[in-house]
Amino acid sequence: MEGLKAILRQDGPIPLDTILECAPGELLALVGPSGSGKSTILRSIAGLYSPQEAEVTVNGKVWTSTAAGITVPAWRRPVGMVFQSYGLFPHLTAAGNVEAAMSHLEPTKRGRRAVELLALVNLKGLEHRKPAELSGGQQQRVAVARALARDPKVLLLDEPFSAVDKVTRGRLYRELACMRRQLDMPIVMVTHDLDEAIMLADRMCLVQRGKILQAGRPDEIMRRPASVEAARLVGQRNIFPGRIEAHAGDPARTIIDWRGRRLETPHLPQWPIGTDVSWLIPPGKAVLHRRGRASRGDAENPVTGTIENQIALGDIVIATVRLDGEETRLLTVHLPRHAAERNRLASGEHIGLSLIAEAIHVMPAPLLTDRRQ
Amino acid sequence: MDWAAFWLSMRLGVLTVAILLPIGVWLGRLLAYREFRGKEIVEGLVALPLVLPPTVFGYYLLVSFGATSPVGQLWQNVFGHQLAFTFEGLLVASIIFNLPFAIQPMQRAFEAIPDDVREAAQCCGLSPWQALLRVELPLAWPGILTALVLCFAHTLGEFGIVLMVGGSIPGETKTIAIAIYDRVQAFDDASAAKMSALLLAVSLIAITATFYFSRRIGRRLG
Numbered sequence: 001m002e003g004l005k006a007i008l009r010q011d012g013p014i015p016l017d018t019i020l021e022c023a024p025g026e027l028l029a030l031v032g033p034s035g036s037g038k039s040t041i042l043r044s045i046a047g048l049y050s051p052q053e054a055e056v057t058v059n060g061k062v063w064t065s066t067a068a069g070i071t072v073p074a075w076r077r078p079v080g081m082v083f084q085s086y087g088l089f090p091h092l093t094a095a096g097n098v099e100a101a102m103s104h105l106e107p108t109k110r111g112r113r114a115v116e117l118l119a120l121v122n123l124k125g126l127e128h129r130k131p132a133e134l135s136g137g138q139q140q141r142v143a144v145a146r147a148l149a150r151d152p153k154v155l156l157l158d159e160p161f162s163a164v165d166k167v168t169r170g171r172l173y174r175e176l177a178c179m180r181r182q183l184d185m186p187i188v189m190v191t192h193d194l195d196e197a198i199m200l201a202d203r204m205c206l207v208q209r210g211k212i213l214q215a216g217r218p219d220e221i222m223r224r225p226a227s228v229e230a231a232r233l234v235g236q237r238n239i240f241p242g243r244i245e246a247h248a249g250d251p252a253r254t255i256i257d258w259r260g261r262r263l264e265t266p267h268l269p270q271w272p273i274g275t276d277v278s279w280l281i282p283p284g285k286a287v288l289h290r291r292g293r294a295s296r297g298d299a300e301n302p303v304t305g306t307i308e309n310q311i312a313l314g315d316i317v318i319a320t321v322r323l324d325g326e327e328t329r330l331l332t333v334h335l336p337r338h339a340a341e342r343n344r345l346a347s348g349e350h351i352g353l354s355l356i357a358e359a360i361h362v363m364p365a366p367l368l369t370d371r372r373q
Numbered sequence: 374m375d376w377a378a379f380w381l382s383m384r385l386g387v388l389t390v391a392i393l394l395p396i397g398v399w400l401g402r403l404l405a406y407r408e409f410r411g412k413e414i415v416e417g418l419v420a421l422p423l424v425l426p427p428t429v430f431g432y433y434l435l436v437s438f439g440a441t442s443p444v445g446q447l448w449q450n451v452f453g454h455q456l457a458f459t460f461e462g463l464l465v466a467s468i469i470f471n472l473p474f475a476i477q478p479m480q481r482a483f484e485a486i487p488d489d490v491r492e493a494a495q496c497c498g499l500s501p502w503q504a505l506l507r508v509e510l511p512l513a514w515p516g517i518l519t520a521l522v523l524c525f526a527h528t529l530g531e532f533g534i535v536l537m538v539g540g541s542i543p544g545e546t547k548t549i550a551i552a553i554y555d556r557v558q559a560f561d562d563a564s565a566a567k568m569s570a571l572l573l574a575v576s577l578i579a580i581t582a583t584f585y586f587s588r589r590i591g592r593r594l595g
Contacts, residue, residue, distance in 0.1 A: 048492050074495035075504070081496040087489030091511045100507065101497035150498055 002059055004154050004186040006045055008210075010052035014040045016210035022154075022186035022203075029197035029218070030190045032207035032233065038190045039084075041207070042156050045188065046081050047074035058153050058186075078104075080147030084159040086139050088131040094118060094142045095127040101149035117145040120182075122175065137168035141175075148183075157189040161196060173199055194234060198222065206233050228278050228366045237332045239280045241365060244271045256362070260325075263301050265360040276365040283318070285359035286333040289352035291343050301355040305331065309347050312337060319345065321353070374567050377544050378552035385460075385548060386528040389467045390521045393475040396468075397520055401479030402509070406491075420477070422470040431537025434466050438538065463539040463546050467528050474523040482516020483509065515587035522583040526576045 003023040008016045014037050022028040030038040043049035045056055047063065050071060056064040063072045080101075089097050098114040105113060118127055121141035131139055140160060147155060160176075161169045177200060180187070191197055197204045198218040206213040206221060214221055214230045225231035231239055242256040242263065252267040256279060263279070271277060289298045305323040308330060312318075317340040321331045333353060335345070345351065404416060422430060438457040439445045448456040456462040486509060494504040510517070532550045539546030541555065549568055556565040 046492075046496055048495065074492070075498050075500055077496075078498070079496055081493070083489040083493060085487070085489055087487065087493030089490060089493070089508055089512075100494075100499065103498045103503070146493075146497065150496075 004045065004188070005055070005057050006041070007055040008041060008044050008051045008053070010210075014210060016040060016044075016051050018207075018210060018212055020188075020205060020212065020215070022188055024186055025180075025184050026202050027180060027187040027189060027200060029201035029204040030188065030207050031192065031194060031197045031204055034192060036207045037210035038207045039158055040210070042081075042158050042188060042190050045154065046079050046156055047072060047077050061153075078150055078153045079156055080150055080152035080154070081156045082140070082143045082147045082158065082160045085163055086131075086143040088139060088142055088146070090131050093128045093130055094123060094134065094138075094145075097131070097142055098146045098149045101146050104150065114145075114149065117149055118142070120148070120179065121145045135168075136164045137172060140164060140172060144176075144179075153185055155183065155185055155187040157187065159190055159192070161191070161193075176200060194218075194222070206230050208233060224361055225280075225363065227363055231278075231280050231361075231363060236280045236282065238283060239278055240329065242277050242279050242362075244268075244273050244275045244277060246273060253357075254362075256360075261303065263355065263360065264357045265362065266358060268362055271362060277362050278365050279360055279362045281331075281355045281360055283332045283334040284316075285356045286331065286335075286353045287356060288333075288335050288339050288343060288345075289354065291351075298352065298354055300357055301360075302352060303331070303355060304350065304352045307345060307347050307349050307351060310340070310345060312340075317345065321351065374564055374571075375547075375549070375552040375556070378547050378549045379568070379571065381460075381544065381547065382529050382549040385463060385467055386525040388464055389471055389528045390525050392464075392468055393471055393524055394517070394521060396472075397475035397479045398510075398517065401476045401520075402483045402505075404476070404480045405483035420473045423473045427470075427531070427533025428537060430470060431466070431534040434469065434534065434538050438462050438465075457538060458540045458542060458546060460539075460545050463535060463548075466534055466538040467531070470531065470534050471524040471527055474527050475520045478516045478520035478523065479513065482513035482520075485516070486512050518586055519583050522579045526579050529572060529575065 003021060003026070005021045006018065008018045010016045016037055018041055020028065020041070030041060032038045040049055044051050044054055044064070050064070053066050054064045055067065056062070062068070062070050063077055064070065089100060092100060095111070095114045095118065098117055099110045102110045102113060115127060118124065121144050123138060123141050123145065126134065126138060131142065134142065140163070144160070161172055164172065173196070189201065201218055203215060204218040204221055205215045208229060213233065214226045221230065222234050225234055225236065228239055240258060242258045244254065245257040245262070246255040247253070247267060247269060248255060254265045254268040254271065256263040256265060256277070265279070287297065289302070303323055305321040308320040308322050310317055310319040315337050316334045317337050319333050319335060319340070321333060323329065323331055331353075400419070404412065435457055436442060437444050438448075438455070440449060440455050445456055452461075456465065490508065490512070491504065494508045499507060529548075530550055532554065535546070535548050536551060539548075541547045541551050547555075549572055553565050553568045553572070556568065
């Protein structure tokens, strides 16, 4: 089998229950909160960590198999690893750092290859600088060049952008996206930043407590999280309970009962009538009703409520709305700033909103044990 | 001026340092990177010479070197002469009482290398030996150098243990520190003063050199 396959399991001290695959040339992002075990997954692939049960194969070669008693030591695994704080050798120059990862090449070839790799990461002319004489972004590039110097069969990136400022980060994103086209090995990147994963990754795994909650295309996971847990991890806040009431109409629609309110969604025949579900509406998919001037769109899933508070962030206004008849549940909506200003929105104002039917996403109701969240 | 005693001290110092270098690197690295049961006991044993009075320490060494002890008998059987009151005995004692001066700075120096630097060495395909020689030792070098100079200076100056274990046999176990005491006892103040000044100079140069080199290496590492 081509590419990387890893099966990792253990109960503690860091719980793991993970199966992941990454094809050659694919960039897989492991996304999760800190402490979710995503770095441990990466370190297990590299051989820097040994879980109780593990099977790691790369291009059909076994790197770890606890069942077969095989553990290839980290230094014999052709991996390229970029560490969060880079782990550069402070006593060696940029070129020296890159050459240190070339024990597989003849000594006479190393110098030229190091120059090539440093040029690839846009560090031409800085070959003789020590890490301390380089900026954060330049250090990261040395780390990437050094990771590639081994001609790795797998490239592992552990939060590679977390230690640089935002402008540099943007530039490094572009460089990685560009360089990727020349790389044909599986690339696994750990990040806690969803936007980073969406921008760079072909596929993403949501990791929580060592488990992969969902794997798929980043935009797909963002739009359609498979569970309430996954929805929370991708930052969705408007998650509510409901029950499938009917599949009706022409064209067919699905009706959800939300504590006495009727919500229309696109036809979802996979949910039988009477099923308890959770559903979410992204904060940007609630449309403000214009005051004193009803429009036809207002009939789409109308709700009313009082603004608890609102805050302007650039072009949008984030408003928290207490829905009429609800004690605790709040709806967070992102409204265009001009709309908020035209309607003179303020805390305490009573407003009407439409929840866009197409944007409502239905998920299984959480298990009873998860309800406390 | 007792040159024989001076050179004996130098020989003792150089040999002590030469033998403690690999021991210190091995044990210091082990204590820095590994967690194991009884680690505190090992660290305690290593530090013991710092707190034990030299005479107590010397007494126990003397007892364990004696012809009736297992160590003393083993030595006798292998080398055909006893360990106490010989240069070899003095060297063994010197190595043991210098353990904390060798191991603690080396342990700190290895501990100061960030984990990800050592892990990066593995991910770069460096074998444990290559990683030691090309990454760890160059980075830990200032600490190792400090340790060696401390051991050397300490060996020149040690008195109590040397007297207990070695006696004061000229050319065999009479070190410069003992020779100074000897000269003072004999009211030979001129010789004592010369030898003291020499010891002071050697110690001062050694210590100053360590500071100088560790700062230069520190600057080189950035």
